[in-house]
Amino acid sequence: MTNQLTDKELDQLLADPEHRDNPLLPALQMLLARDREQRGRLERLLRISDCSYDMARSQTHDLLNKYDRQLRRLEKITRISDRYQRSMLELNEQLKQAALRDPLTGLANRRLLMERLSEELERYRRGREPFSLVMLDADNFKRINDAFGHDTGDRALCMMADAISRQLRGYDLCARWGGEEFMLLLPETGLELATHIVDRVMQAVRALRLEKDEQVQLSISAGLAIYRPDESVELTINRADAALIQAKQNGRNRLQVAPT
Numbered sequence: 391m392t393n394q395l396t397d398k399e400l401d402q403l404l405a406d407p408e409h410r411d412n413p414l415l416p417a418l419q420m421l422l423a424r425d426r427e428q429r430g431r432l433e434r435l436l437r438i439s440d441c442s443y444d445m446a447r448s449q450t451h452d453l454l455n456k457y458d459r460q461l462r463r464l465e466k467i468t469r470i471s472d473r474y475q476r477s478m479l480e481l482n483e484q485l486k487q488a489a490l491r492d493p494l495t496g497l498a499n500r501r502l503l504m505e506r507l508s509e510e511l512e513r514y515r516r517g518r519e520p521f522s523l524v525m526l527d528a529d530n531f532k533r534i535n536d537a538f539g540h541d542t543g544d545r546a547l548c549m550m551a552d553a554i555s556r557q558l559r560g561y562d563l564c565a566r567w568g569g570e571e572f573m574l575l576l577p578e579t580g581l582e583l584a585t586h587i588v589d590r591v592m593q594a595v596r597a598l599r600l601e602k603d604e605q606v607q608l609s610i611s612a613g614l615a616i617y618r619p620d621e622s623v624e625l626t627i628n629r630a631d632a633a634l635i636q637a638k639q640n641g642r643n644r645l646q647v648a649p650t
């Protein structure tokens with residue numbers, strides 16, 4: 391049993407005629423009234439504090455929602471900007487590739503070859519390892535175009551580019567020098583090895599078949615020059631070119647080595 395009295399019980403107790411003459415009655419009534427007033431005040435305070443707590447809570451909730459929305463917006467912007475940056479990088483890379491590649495065959499173009507040549511020259515100056523340049527030119531290519539059309543001629547050039555590249559080592563470079571001319575840069579390669587590689591290349595071109603049922607024999611002529619100490623690369627290129635002209639004059643489908 392609880393020994394706490396309810397308000398109603400207290401009132402009944404104080405109103406009981408039995409206690410009417412009790413000298414403490416007025417003081418108790420006064421205490422009770424004061425207690426009730428205090429409790430009323432306390433309850434009002436609690437209601438106010440509950441109310442401001444609710445307000446603060448809903449404000450915090452609103453702020454969190456706003457913060458979430460901003461965060462999501464920011465994430466979206468970051469994603470878009472990342473995508474944009476990635477596509478710019480890809481575009482840049484494609485442009486760089488396009489600037490250094492021949493669009494028909496995908497081989498290096500002259501510009502890339504000249505860049506690699508000057509790197510090779512630097513390497514030569516440090517290590518004195520010989521390198522070789524080979525000028526290649528498709529034989530009687532005009533006949534292919536005349537007989538089968540320019541598109542077939544283009545296809546033949548791509549097939550040759552592919553066949554030549556397959557015979558090279560990873561660090562060699564095959565570039566399209568011009569129309570039906572290619573240039574090979576063979577780093578750290580002297581005469582014997584270069585001759586061997588060019589033979590392989592020529593054989594691979596001879597093995598190509600333009601159309602399944604046609605007996606079109608593709609071939610190339612080659613001029614090989616080994617870099618001479620301290621000559622300009624332009625001179626090495628000219629020597630390879632002169633050797634190529636010699637190979638053509640000697641009947642085509644052959645390799646001519648430039649005097650060292």
Ligand SMILES: Nc1nc2c(ncn2[C@@H]2O[C@H](COP(=O)(O)OP(=O)(O)OP(=O)(O)O)[C@@H](O)[C@H]2O)c(=O)[nH]1
Binds near residue numbers: 542
């Ligand atoms: N299809 C095609 N033909 C090309 C391309 N570039 C050059 N040619 C052709 O290659 C032929 C080169 O002819 P020429 O310089 O007379 O040489 P060739 O007929 O190969 O004879 P030789 O070099 O003396 O063996 C020309 O008909 C050009 O039109 C090309 O990108 N595509």
